[in-house]
Every structure is written in C-alpha cells, then in structure tokens.
Amino acid sequence: MAKVYKDLREFLETLEAEGQLVRIKDEVLPEPDIASAGRAASNLKNGPAVLFEKVKGYKYSVVTNVHGSWPNHALMMGMPKDTPVKEQFMELNRRWDKYPVPPKVLSREEAPCKENVVDKDINLFEILPLYRINDQDGGFFISKASVVTADPDDPGNFDKMNVGTYRIQVKDKDRIGIQALAMHDIAVQLEKAERKNEKVPIAICIGNNPLVTFMASTPIGYSQNEYEFVGALQDGVPCEIVKADLCDHIYVPAGSEVVLEGYIEPRVREVEGPFGEFPGSYSGARNQCVVRITHITHRTNPIYESLYLGIPWTEIDYLMALNTSVPLYKQIKEGFPELVALNAMYMHGHVAIISTKCRYGGYGKGIAFRLLSTPHGMPYTKIVIVVDEFVDPFNLEQVMWALASRVKPDKDVAIIPNCPGMPLDPSSYPAGMHTKMIIDATTPVPPEPNPRAVELLEPPAKTAEYEEIIRNLLKQMQ
C-alpha cells in the first residue's frame, strides 16, 4: 500500500525528511522574496519546497514549490523520490482504474479545518500572507486553491460537485475576483445560476492533501467527482472530507489549512488581472466574476500554500503534466487499445506526444484526431506528435529521433485551420480559436506504402546486464 497523506502537514514532514523541503528562518518581505524563491526552486534540478517561517507584517508561514519537482511528485504518490516519469505515469494509470473510491465524511468535530472560525470582520490578510506573484500582476493572487461549487440545478448530486483550481485576485479584505473560463466546469454551474440571478455558494480550500490539489487541476468529466479520484490515486484509501459550514451540498477537504466560504455574486463582472499565466506570459485585464467571503474556518497556525508560475517549467507545470496525460490516455485507450502512452505535459497539453502501435494505414493520424476530439484536447491541444509503440513519449531525445527518421512532411504533417483554441495561449487568434497540427512520426503500415522499410537496430544481448554493472560501479565510486 502506497503512503497516503491526510493533509498538507503530513506531506511537508515527508518532504523534509527526504531532503525535499528547505526552511527560510529569517524574516522576509512578502515581495519579492516569496515569488523569487518559487522561481528559484523550480530553476534547480529536483528543486525542493520552500517554507518561509516569518513574513514581515503577517502572522503565519508560507510554503511554495510543494509540487515543484519530479521527486516531490513521486513522493506525493508515495513512491521513491527517484522514480522515473514514465513509471509515475504508469502507476497513475493503474490507480486511476480504482475510481470511484467514495470519500470518508468526517463529523465537524473530527475535521482539523474547523479548529477556528471567523464569521465577522472578515480580513483575508489576518489569515493568509498574501503577496504579489509576478511584477505586473494587478494585485495579490491566490494561485493554488481548490475551489468547490455545486450544480445549481442538481445541488444534491455529489458527482456534479466540482473541485477545481481557478486564479483568484484579492480585491478587498473580504472580496475576491475569480476566473471562470467558459470551458471550465465552474462556468457551467455559474451560467445556470446566473440565468436565475442566484448566488453560487463557494468554498475556497487552501493548503491541502497534495493529491486533492493534484485532482483539482486534473481535467475530468463534469459528472466525475474529484474526491472519488483522490481515493483512487491514494490506492483505494478514501479521501477525508467534511461538510462546509454555510452550504449543505458542498464538502471540503477535512485537513485543509484554510477554507474561505461565501458566494459568487450573480451577474456581476469587475476588472480582474493582469496575471502572469501558465503560458509564461501575462493575460490582460478583463471583466470577471466576483466572490464575497462571509465565513472562514482554519487550522491553528495555518500554513499558506501558494505556487509561482512563470516561463515553463515552474511548479504549476507539475500540476498540469501527468494529470493532463492520464485522463487523455484513458479516454483514447477505451476505443484504441493499441495506445501505449501519452505525454501531454507541455503547457497543459498544448503539445502532446502519443505512442501507439498502428493497426492499419493512417492509424497515427486517426489517433491524433481522437485526441483532438476529447473534451480537454479540443480546446487545449494544438500540436500532436504520434510515434511508434517502441518510442517512449516522455523521452524527448527519442521523440526527436522519430521526427528525424520517420516524418515525410508532405504526407505526414496535417494542418487543420479554424478549430477551438485556448484563449490564454498568446498564439490563439482570435482568443479561443486556433489551428491544429498533426505530425505522424509512425512507421507506415499497409495499406500505406512503405517503399524503404528498414530493420531497426537491436540493443546488444547483455545491455540490461551492463546497465546494472555500470550503475553499481558508479555507486562504488561515490
């Protein structure tokens, strides 16, 4: 059974014990120190989480880069920190099939997130050490919250309860802006409520079990519940949740450090942004939704968990990497069992690499079209590279070899204009429209002709044995 963390604190203990968390004990200014450390930690190979114990003017600590390296990602899954990326992908796939694992609902008394209550004179700054993430951001943003909302037309339906990550701008002590793009589940719920001019109850959960944060940023179906996936990714151990205080059909992670409760004001839009976004550039000011916070619960001495996002790779990229790849893989695999692996780690799947065996001619392009018609792939993915089943899509040197040795551009590259796009991608124009490109780097199979078929080189017979010998010799030299 894999190691499971009930909350952020347990995960931070493991990170520290494994040498993947460092503490800054001296007092720092909120700007530019915290964001700088987030950028710096992701610049380092195998970068650690960074915990600031004292931030000038604030009461509590801040931790950043918690998910921000492959060792941290492996530890999140309870795997050894040196687990290769493809093995982490395969393990995620195995656990994914355990869905649904119903969560364990704790009583209010059992839930650490209810230790303290604030229900008057709400002041976010009293609880959260808020800070500017990128220099030209329009204010202080909460970049790593798991936001919970329900379906206004079917509020008691647990499956339709949504846990998602959305950017949040602090606009006042008790008022925030939130970005709900039309393609996101929260926008589906918001539209239903706004048609009736109803408030949307909301719980914004900060500092969570690392797999809750991971699932909140995973693209899954509208009627699939994130908490049931957390249980699956915990290898069958249920996620612990508790009812929100203000809304009977919203549940929050029982171990959250801070839970902000309130409502989205219906039919109101106000200036939000700019904000430095995951494509590595700012998205400008737009009129976006507004949330009023009316109630806060928090643990004693809450830890504010936040992430830096900049030109990839930064922490956010680890939260859009394998959890983008796995659901896309599952959706395609259902109809096309020849699929071997799928790497959609680049800018939330804007570029994706599919490894597949080809059953008949044109199969590679067909698989690419399937990816481009998945709910996430349709707006996000714009460049699809398809490689043979023996090419590891997580090994970019191998992928480049496949492009170099397999692609005949006039027949293997297809351009499809005027398709859906992701508005935050600065090359999407008009924002939300894009062109798709498929590069089929698979070896032709009949009926497609392959007039210059080749024999692939095989590794010499004792290669694996010598890998082990050389590894051991290197260890002895250290």
Place this chain on the structure above:
Amino acid sequence: MKCPRCDSETIRKMVDAPVDNAWEVYVCDTCFYSWRSTEDPHVHAKFKLKPEDIPNLQVIPPVPPLEK
C-alpha cells in the same frame, strides 16, 4: 494619491499589516489595482487602463440572459 494603473483618484487603504503596522495595502476602487506600501508600483504602458475603457473589456464568462 493616484492609481498607478488608471490614474483615478479613487484610492483607499484596503488594510493594515496584521503585525507591527509593517505596511499598508492600497486599492483603486475604479480598476481594483492594489499594491503594498513597501512596493514601488510601476505599471507597464501596455497594462495601463483608462476608466472609460473598462466597460469595453472582454467579459468572462459572458453574462447569460435572465430566465423569465
């Protein structure tokens, strides 16, 4: 005091530091730009806003029609 982004004079103090009066945070009630007194806000020309342009910014997501 003027807003570093939209030049409006609709500035108010949003909050004092919870500890030691270490700083204050200010916000513009016209464009919601906010900054801390320990920062030196400098908004790039590309991100400057004119108050009269605010109603024309893109609306995300669009507000649906009211059901009757």
